[in-house]
């Protein structure tokens with residue numbers, strides 16, 4: 001991250017970006033291939049455990065541009081798994097616990113019931129669809145779409161005339177989201193393999209970008225916002241839920257790769273994010289911390305209270321209209 005953006009010496013100074021992405025991808029491949037999450041009776045996590053074993057089935061929707069080097073390879077899903085505790089989810093890592101935590105994040109019971117089990121993996125830290133004011137016919141892009149939970153909610157709001165594109169760099173997640181799209185009969189959704197720093201999406205084609213607890217995982221957040229700006233149409237908007245840093249991490253957290261993959265150590269200061277959005281060209285920038293997130297962030301780590309360092313926030317911004 002450059003000084004030009006006003007950013008601190010960040011995690012990518014401590015850990016090579018490639019290595020960071022590898023660790024993150026490994027984590028979420030493990031989550032995606034944990035078969036227990038569909039049934040919801042054993043633990044899974046976004047924030048702990050690093051088992052791998054990811055594989056992904058064949059694909060029918062390929063990245064149009066800028067996808068990752070790691071293409072999905074043939075194979076099963078539902079293998080591998082994590083024996084970890086939960087942190088970005090409820091205490092017992094079950095589907096019910098995910099739903100309970102999701103309600104704390106602002107998802108209504110009706111919304112949770114509207115999506116088939118297996119899409120909400122308890123990986124979010126807010127509810128971006130609640131702040132996106134989606135309208136029928138809009139094109140929505142979800143950065144780091146995971147198993148597709150927010151995409152399926154957005155798909156209901158934009159209707160048959162609209163569409164939702166999910167982008168995720170973890171092949172097993174993309175595969176899981178595609179399976180979930182079939183289960184949810186969400187024909188207006190598609191899922192692409194790619195990095196949010198190099199979006200596989202054409203310029204100026206998106207009305208609204210949503211994202212849930214993902215930008216913190218990027219080793220180059222400025223590049224994410226530049227890409228978001230590129231793919232939005234003039235007047236398009238950004239509605240993101242993510243964690244932001246409120247206090248300096250102890251070195252033991254800052255340099256811990258597991259804490260980066262766990263949506264903790266990569267969190268940036270609000271002022272830094274504002275500066276990055278500004279430099280990318282956005283206007284009407286608003287980053288609002290949600291104090292109520294303390295109740296679930298406190299559960300993310302058994303050993304320390306992470307809510308002393310991070311809070312969930314709503315990040316909103318707008319690409320200016322054409323002159």
Ligand SMILES: C[S@@+](CC[C@H](N)C(=O)[O-])C[C@H]1O[C@@H](n2cnc3c(N)ncnc32)[C@H](O)[C@@H]1O
Pocket residue numbers: 024025028046088120121122123124125143144145146147148149150167168169170173194195196197211212213214217218219263
């Ligand atoms: C914490 S999970 C959130 C998933 C989803 N947004 C949700 O709320 O369920 C983070 C997701 O972002 C993906 N991800 C992380 N860094 C990424 C990057 N640089 N580019 C694309 N996807 C990324 C991971 O593969 C994972 O599926």
